[in-house]
Amino acid sequence: xxxxxxxxxxxxxxxxxxxxxxxxxxxxxxxxxxxxxxxxxxxxxxxxxxx
Ligand SMILES: [Zn+2]
Ligand SMILES: [Zn+2]
Numbered sequence: 291x292x293x294x295x296x297x298x299x300x301x302x303x304x305x306x307x308x309x310x311x312x313x314x315x316x317x318x319x320x321x322x323x324x325x326x327x328x329x330x331x332x333x334x335x336x337x338x339x340x341x
Pocket of ligand 2: 306
């Protein structure tokens, strides 16, 4: 509970074109399924790691 300084989450995104995901915001600039480039319409979600 006292881990306010640690990075225990990661931003993921879902393709707005084919809904593939979750994709890595760091490593996947393009959707591997349809080659759609991440845009403002793609859904960004915050994945929190537990433990
Ligand atoms: Zn896609
Ligand atoms: Zn998009």
